[in-house]
Amino acid sequence: MDIKNVFQAKDVPEAINLLDQYGEAAKVIAGGTDIIIALRENHVKVSVLVDISSIKELKEIKTSDDWVEMGAAVTFTEVMDYFKGHKEYSGLIEAASLVGSPQIRNAATIGGNICNASPAADFVPPLLALDAVLTVEGKEGKREVRLEDFLLDKGRVDLNKGELLTTIKFIRLRKGQTVTFSKLGLRKALAISRLSTAVYLEIDDDEKCAEVRVASGSIGKHGLRERVAEESLKGKNLDKAAIDEASKVLSNEVEKRLAGRSSCEFKKDAVEGIFLKAVEKAMVHNGDGSYCAMGTQYYPRAAGKE
Amino acid sequence: MKKRGFGYGCIFYGTGYGNGFPDISRSIAELDTKGHINIYVGATEVGQGAKTILGQIAAEALDVPVEIVTLIHEDTSITPDAGTAAASRQTYNTGNAVKISAEELKKEIIVVAKGLLNEDHLEISNGVIRSNTSDKTLTLKDIAEASGGGFLRKDGIFQANTTEMDPETGQGNPYWPYTINAYAVEVEVDTTTGIVDIIRAACSQDVGRAINPSLVEGQIDGGFAMGLGYAIFEDINLDKGRIKHNRFTNYLIPTALDMPEIEKIIVEDPESTGPFGAKGIGEPVMIAAAPAILNAIYDAVGVRLTEIPVTPEKLLKALKKREG
Numbered sequence: 001m002d003i004k005n006v007f008q009a010k011d012v013p014e015a016i017n018l019l020d021q022y023g024e025a026a027k028v029i030a031g032g033t034d035i036i037i038a039l040r041e042n043h044v045k046v047s048v049l050v051d052i053s054s055i056k057e058l059k060e061i062k063t064s065d066d067w068v069e070m071g072a073a074v075t076f077t078e079v080m081d082y083f084k085g086h087k088e089y090s091g092l093i094e095a096a097s098l099v100g101s102p103q104i105r106n107a108a109t110i111g112g113n114i115c116n117a118s119p120a121a122d123f124v125p126p127l128l129a130l131d132a133v134l135t136v137e138g139k140e141g142k143r144e145v146r147l148e149d150f151l152l153d154k155g156r157v158d159l160n161k162g163e164l165l166t167t168i169k170f171i172r173l174r175k176g177q178t179v180t181f182s183k184l185g186l187r188k189a190l191a192i193s194r195l196s197t198a199v200y201l202e203i204d205d206d207e208k209c210a211e212v213r214v215a216s217g218s219i220g221k222h223g224l225r226e227r228v229a230e231e232s233l234k235g236k237n238l239d240k241a242a243i244d245e246a247s248k249v250l251s252n253e254v255e256k257r258l259a260g261r262s263s264c265e266f267k268k269d270a271v272e273g274i275f276l277k278a279v280e281k282a283m284v285h286n287g288d289g290s291y292c293a294m295g296t297q298y299y300p301r302a303a304g305k306e
Numbered sequence: 307m308k309k310r311g312f313g314y315g316c317i318f319y320g321t322g323y324g325n326g327f328p329d330i331s332r333s334i335a336e337l338d339t340k341g342h343i344n345i346y347v348g349a350t351e352v353g354q355g356a357k358t359i360l361g362q363i364a365a366e367a368l369d370v371p372v373e374i375v376t377l378i379h380e381d382t383s384i385t386p387d388a389g390t391a392a393a394s395r396q397t398y399n400t401g402n403a404v405k406i407s408a409e410e411l412k413k414e415i416i417v418v419a420k421g422l423l424n425e426d427h428l429e430i431s432n433g434v435i436r437s438n439t440s441d442k443t444l445t446l447k448d449i450a451e452a453s454g455g456g457f458l459r460k461d462g463i464f465q466a467n468t469t470e471m472d473p474e475t476g477q478g479n480p481y482w483p484y485t486i487n488a489y490a491v492e493v494e495v496d497t498t499t500g501i502v503d504i505i506r507a508a509c510s511q512d513v514g515r516a517i518n519p520s521l522v523e524g525q526i527d528g529g530f531a532m533g534l535g536y537a538i539f540e541d542i543n544l545d546k547g548r549i550k551h552n553r554f555t556n557y558l559i560p561t562a563l564d565m566p567e568i569e570k571i572i573v574e575d576p577e578s579t580g581p582f583g584a585k586g587i588g589e590p591v592m593i594a595a596a597p598a599i600l601n602a603i604y605d606a607v608g609v610r611l612t613e614i615p616v617t618p619e620k621l622l623k624a625l626k627k628r629e630g
Contacts, residue, residue, distance in 0.1 A: 101561075184499050186617065187539060188563035192555070194618075266500075266619040269626065273498025 003039070004047040008054055012137055012166055015052050020139050020162035022048045028164065029053070030073045031107035033100065034116045058111070058166060069169040072111025076123070077102075079110060088295025090281065091126040091179035091198050098122055098183050101190050111165045114147065117155050117222055124151070124223035125198035126181045128215035130170035138163035151222040176210070177202045178294040180281035182274045183217075193218050195267055197226075197275045201282040203293045209233050209242075214275070219254050219267055228253050229275065238291065243279050247272040307497045310505070311606025315598030316488035320481020321394040321586040326470035329393075330463065331400040332386035335364060335407035337415060337458040341447030343368060343375045345407070348388040349400045350380050353528075354588055355521035356396045360404050362517055363581050367408035368415075370433040370446070386461070394586030397517065398483065399466055401581035407462025414458050418449050467579065483577045485590045486512040489530070489598035495606045497625055500618030502538050502603060508569040511591060515576045515583030523570045526591045530568055533595020535559045538616050 006029070009015035019026055026048040029035050038044040052058055058073035061082045070079070076096040083089040099105050099113070099122045113123045114134070124147070132147040139162050147168070150158045159165065173179070181198045185191025196217035204210040212233045214226040232246040254271045258264035285291045323329040334346040345364045351357040357377050365372040379385055388400040412430060419428050419435045427438035435444040449458070471478035492505040509526045516522045539558040543550040551557040576583025596614060604610050609624045 184501065184618065187558055187561055189561040191558075263619075266622055269622055270499045270618065273496065276498065 002045070002047060003049055006049045006051055008051045011055055012057065012164065015050055015055065015164055016138055016162060018048075018050045019164060022050075023161055026050055028115070030109040030112045031075060031104075033104050033108040034112060034118075052164070053109075063172060066172055067169045068172050069167050070110060071167055072114075072165045073109045074111075075107065075109055076105040076113075079123075080105070086295065088173045088178045088293070090294060091129065091181035091200075091278075092123075095122045095126045095181040095183070095196075095198070098181075098185065098191075098193075104190075110168060114150070114168070115157055115159065115165055117151060117153070117157050119154055119220060119222055120193040120196075120218045121223060122181075122183065122193055122196065122217065125196050125215040125217045126179050127168065127170065128223050128225055129179050129198040129200035129213045131200075131213060132168050132170045134165055135167040135169070136163050137166045142166075148225055154221045173295070176204060176293045176296050178282050178296070180278045180294065182278035182281065184270055184274050195219060195270055195274050197271070197278045199275075199278040199282050201279070201293055203238070203283070203291070203296075207237060207290055207292075209236050209238055214250070214278075216271070219271065220257060226250055226253065238279070238283060243276065246279075247275045250275050308494050309497060309606045310492060310494050311602045311604065313491050313493070313598045313600065313602025313605055314488060315491075315594035315596070315601060316486070317590060317594045318484050318486045319394070319590045319593060320484050321398060321589075322466045322468065322481060323389075323393055323395070324466075324468050324481040326468055326478075326480075329389065329395065329399060329466035329468065331388040331396075331403035333388065333400065333403040333407040333462040334386055335368075335404070335411040335460050335462065337411060337446060337450055337453075339450050339457070341374070341445060341450045343370060343408075343411070343446075344378055345375060345404055346378045346385045347400060347404060348379065348382060348385045349396050350391040352391050354391065354396070354525065355518060356391065356400070358521060359397060359517040359584075360400060363401050363404050364408040366582060367405045368412050369430045374433060374446075394485070394588040394590065395466070396588075397584050397586045398577075398580050399464055401517070401584055402464035402579075403462045405462070405581045406464060407460050410460035410462060411458060414460055415446070415449050418453055418458070419444050422448070422452055483514070483580065483585050485514075485585050485587055487587075487590050487594055489533075489594040491595070491598040491602045493599060493602040493606055495603060495621070497607060500620070500622035500625070502599070502616060502618075502621065504534060504564070504566045504599065506566045506569070507595075507598070508571065509591065510571040510573060511587055512573045512575055512585070513587055514580045514585035515574055516572050517582065517584050519572060522572055522587065525587055526568060526570050527565070529588070529591025529593075530595045531560050531565055532592045534564065534599065535615075536592075537596035537599040537614055539564075541615050541617065 007018050027046045029049040029051050030053050058071035061070045076099045079096040083093050113121045127147050134145050134150050136143050179200045183196040184194045198215045200213040202211035212230050214229040216226050217223050229246045229250040232249045236242040251268050251272050255268040282294050283291045284294050336344040349356045361375045361377045365375045416428050423442050425437045467482045469479045471480050488510045490508045494503040577585045
């Protein structure tokens with residue numbers, strides 16, 4: 001590690017100026033839980049760090065009529081606090097709560113989790129299921145990009161020289177809508193995800209699956225939308241047969257994708273169990289044979305604490 | 307689907323070096339000028355609680371308050387050799403050496419006291435020297451001052467009583483003493499992911515005599531955690547002689563969240579040769595945990611796993627193989 005300068009930016013323009021000025025020699029540091037390790041192990045060689053962890057506007061979560069918007073430097077602990085009690089967002093709460101340990105969750109940020117672009121990033125699948133949109137700011141101005149398009153490869157995102165990820169937003173959940181998450185880690189804390197799935201589910205008044213988005217972690221180069229599973233569920237009554245069929249379809253997809261890898265045999269089977277859990281968490285059985293989306297029965301409580 | 311099962315594991319374990327190997331601990335007990343007791347012993351505290359219980363043993367043997375006993379250890383320039391903190395031997399072996407040195411020091415204190423009081427029937431009670439026939443008393447400080455302001459020091463040495471096994475007859479006395487325990491474990495196996503969740507556990511541990519019951523319970527928690535890691539997490543992942551899991555990111559040990567509540571049953575059956583009847587339990591509390599967990603997995607899903615760690619990957623594979 002050969003860091004010459006660490007700048008603590010006080011606002012976004014200052015951070016962008018520094019990133020632009022130092023170019024390849026600079027990296028952003030927020031929580032530092034990934035980059036400090038990468039620096040120590042010489043996986044990342046830069047001489048300048050731009051610290052964005054005290055930029056106030058990047059540390060806020062806001063809920064408006066249509067959107068929930070989170071600053072990139074929001075920590076996982078802050079995510080858990082903000083959405084606490086809002087069951088429709090249980091996927092965000094659960095994914096955040098399964099990141100590392102309490103110490104890591106207090107420091108690590110959601111923007112860092114996205115930009116580090118690990119295939120195992122816990123927070124990426126629920127954001128993909130929510131079809132999150134990112135705001136990226138640079139010298140040339142702002143642009144918006146869907147998270148799914150932002151993730152390019154393992155460890156690589158669509159961020160040009162001098163650009164900074166500033167916010168992550170998704171459409172606020174309404175009645176009948178929910179997002180859930182299920183993770184297979186090898187132990188109960190401090191576990192890197194071996195496999196994870198997130199499900200966004202919208203159930204209409206006829207108990208049919210009006211809209212569904214499925215995302216996965218650790219079974220591709222980065223978090224992925226699993227469209228074959230989505231197609232399999234859409235428009236259906238979510239009975240056991242329909243859900244089992246979707247999990248088989250997903251399993252086949254994983255088998256094709258991981259063919260030739262030593263983890264294939266395990267992951268193609270385990271993904272069924274993990275996917276079923278995420279779907280089950282999304283549905284609340286009302287006891288009379290009917291069901292609704294998780295969180296619906298608590299509606300219309302407003303999301304977040306504005 | 308989630309399936310539950312119970313499993314048991316029980317062991318007996320010979321503590322100490324064994325098989326006639328010289329298993330010797332030495333201790334020095336000292337009355338210093340302030341009237342306090344110092345115990346010099348080469349025993350190493352590795353978190354097992356030796357530092358606490360060796361002081362307790364000295365205080366009990368001398369009949370003085372534990373607060374005036376200082377244990378001086380881990381400094382080879384001023385402490386006599388007490389062997390390794392290994393083989394579950396410090397409580398038994400070094401405990402005996404400390405007890406012997408403390409008893410010798412007690413005798414010496416009484417000798418000095420007899421000279422000072424001109425009385426024959428004296429004893430130490432809670433740190434005060436009393437006469438059985440009169441009201442006369444002396445403090446330990448009085449003894450320290452009377453012995454010329456110097457230090458009273460006494461050695462204690464203990465050797466475990468083992469012999470080599472006769473290669474012809476198989477007879478001998480390979481270990482002394484033996485410690486016995488049993489674990490019961492309830493697990494929940496998720497048959498869709500292969501994840502094993504330890505729901506609860508109980509440990510029944512023969513300790514001879516619990517010098518410090520809280521420390522015994524701590525040893526059980528620690529031993530079970532190690533056994534749990536051994537059974538389902540810890541894998542060095544050797545590849546052509548190279549350890550691939552060479553850091554705690556991938557060599558997984560249990561976290562607090564992985565530990566179940568453990569019901570501890572301390573069985574006291576005093577060992578006649580142990581210090582106040584105590585025996586070592588450090589290794590025994592670990593050994594039966596993994597077999598109990600594997601038995602519980604078998605009870606839950608009917609698959610007998612013979613290789614550890616039982617990772618989700620291995621378990622799922624075994625479940626599939628059985629289904630054909």
